[in-house]
Amino acid sequence: MTDEQAERFTRLRPLLFTIAYEILGSATESDDVLQESYLRWAAVDVAEVRDVKSYLAQLVTRQALNALRAGARRREEYVGPWLPEPLLLDEQDPSDDVVLAESVSMAMLVVLETLGPDERAVFVLREVFGFDYAEIADAVGKSPAAARQVAHRAREHVQARRPRFAPVDPAESARITAEFMTAAAGGDIATVLSMLSPDVAWTADSDGKASAARRPIVGADRVARSVIGLLRLQTPNTRVELATCNAAPAVLLYEADRLEGVFTVEITDGLITNFYAMRNPDKLAALTAAREITRS
Numbered sequence: 001m002t003d004e005q006a007e008r009f010t011r012l013r014p015l016l017f018t019i020a021y022e023i024l025g026s027a028t029e030s031d032d033v034l035q036e037s038y039l040r041w042a043a044v045d046v047a048e049v050r051d052v053k054s055y056l057a058q059l060v061t062r063q064a065l066n067a068l069r070a071g072a073r074r075r076e077e078y079v080g081p082w083l084p085e086p087l088l089l090d091e092q093d094p095s096d097d098v099v100l101a102e103s104v105s106m107a108m109l110v111v112l113e114t115l116g117p118d119e120r121a122v123f124v125l126r127e128v129f130g131f132d133y134a135e136i137a138d139a140v141g142k143s144p145a146a147a148r149q150v151a152h153r154a155r156e157h158v159q160a161r162r163p164r165f166a167p168v169d170p171a172e173s174a175r176i177t178a179e180f181m182t183a184a185a186g187g188d189i190a191t192v193l194s195m196l197s198p199d200v201a202w203t204a205d206s207d208g209k210a211s212a213a214r215r216p217i218v219g220a221d222r223v224a225r226s227v228i229g230l231l232r233l234q235t236p237n238t239r240v241e242l243a244t245c246n247a248a249p250a251v252l253l254y255e256a257d258r259l260e261g262v263f264t265v266e267i268t269d270g271l272i273t274n275f276y277a278m279r280n281p282d283k284l285a286a287l288t289a290a291r292e293i294t295r296s
Contacts, residue, residue, distance in 0.1 A: 001042035008043055015129075018293040020103070022124045023064040025084035025109050027286040028112050029071070033063045057131065058139040065140065068117045079208035081216065083276055085283045086245040086262045090290040091134045100295050103128045104158055106264050106276040109246070111161045115154055122147055123154035167247075168267050174242060177249040177265050180272060181240065183285040185231045189224055196220040197271040199285070202227070210260075210279040216262040223275070245287075252276035252287075259284050287292050 009016075011032065020030035037060045049055045075082055087104060102108055104122070112120050118140050124140060125131045133144040133151070140147060168176075176195065183191035202223045206212035217226050239254040245264045253261040260282065266274035278284060 002046070005041060005044070005046055006260050008046075009038055009056065012053060012056055013293040015296065016056055017127065017291065018100075018295065020060050020064045021087065021123065022103055022109070022112070022128060023061065023121050024071075025113065026283075027085045027291065028283075029067050029086055030064070031286075033060060033067055035169045036063050053130070054135050057125070057129070058135065061125065061139040062094055062141075063118050063122055068120070072117075079206070079210065080214035081203050081205055082113070083203065083205035083278060083283075084113075084246075085286050086250065086264055086276075086278050086285045087293070088250075089244045089247065090109055090292055091191050095211045097166075097295060099128060100293065101167055104246050104293060105165065105248060105266070107163045107165070107266060107274065110276075111158055111163070114161065115157060117141070119150055119154040119157070122150045124159060126151045127155065127158075149274070164268060166268050168249075170218045170244070170249075173249040173265075173267050176267055176270065176272070177242060177286055179249065180265075181231075181242075181251060184224075184227045185234075185240075187228055187232070189228060192228065193220050195272055196224060197268070197273040200271075200273055200275070202275045202277060204277040204279055205283065206279040206280070212277065212279040227275070259287060262287060 016037070017030055020033045020043045021027060024030055025031070036151065037056070040059060046052070064291055084106060093096040112123070115123060121140055122136055126133075133147045136151070137144045137147040142150065178285070180192065180195050183195070183277055198220050199218065200220050200223050202213070202217040204212035215224070217223055235255070237256045241254070243250045243252050246260060249265045249267070251263040251265070252259060253263070262278045264276040264278075266276070
């Protein structure tokens with residue numbers, strides 16, 4: 001690989017990672033896809049590539065689709081709810097790019113899980129990143145007309161299931177999350193209930209490898225008591241940190257230096273509407289460093 005090739009790939013890496021992550025819902029698998037794509041890019045004659053961004057996006061999409069199809073059986077055999085891997089972000093204000101913030105939100109990624117592989121890739125490339133149908137067709141191995149039809153079908157599917165998304169000021173969301181955690185840790189159920197939406201849901205992913213509810217818990221009272229009960233299990237070695245995951249506030253729960261869980265918090269109109277609890281140690285392994293995501 002020439003220095004020019006390596007530099008172009010490195011410059012576009014945040015974009016390519018974001019594309020792979022939104023197709024796969026896994027940071028670990030996205031890293032593997034980028035590694036494979038980098039090796040394939042090394043064999044390309046750059047002089048024959050007219051649009052490097054489009055070419056690399058198509059290359060990454062094809063590799064991501066291969067990985068998505070290969071992992072289908074693992075997801076069918078998964079124990080309990082399957083959630084996307086939480087994505088620890090660098091200091092990004094979600095209001096800077098509302099489309100990007102919504103597209104990587106846990107709620108949207110869960111909806112994207114209900115699409116077929118081609119539908120998901122086409123939706124992501126078109127609706128999030130704005131590629132034209134000719135570029136998308138090359139990426140998914142379809143004609144432009146077929147890609148347009150897939151995009152229409154995927155768009156209708158997502159719109160029917162898309163949750164309401166309202167970006168929250170990072171400082172305000174951090175304040176709400178911190179106040180909630182303080183109240184829950186202190187067993188103040190009245191304050192906890194006042195901060196929850198009546199139909200709030202708690203969804204936990206563990207694949208049977210950690211203690212977690214195997215079905216979503218729905219309703220303010222049930223969720224409040226579950227969270228308070230969870231925090232009462234803390235030991236003197238337990239450490240809690242606030243972070244930003246998937247453009248939303250998140251709570252990182254450590255036991256000594258080992259990350260035991262990540263709870264992403266969804267807030268709408270000042271109330272918490274969803275908790276996405278990641279307890280699967282395999283998926284927690286990806287949260288070793290903050291990531292940069294972008295649509296440009």
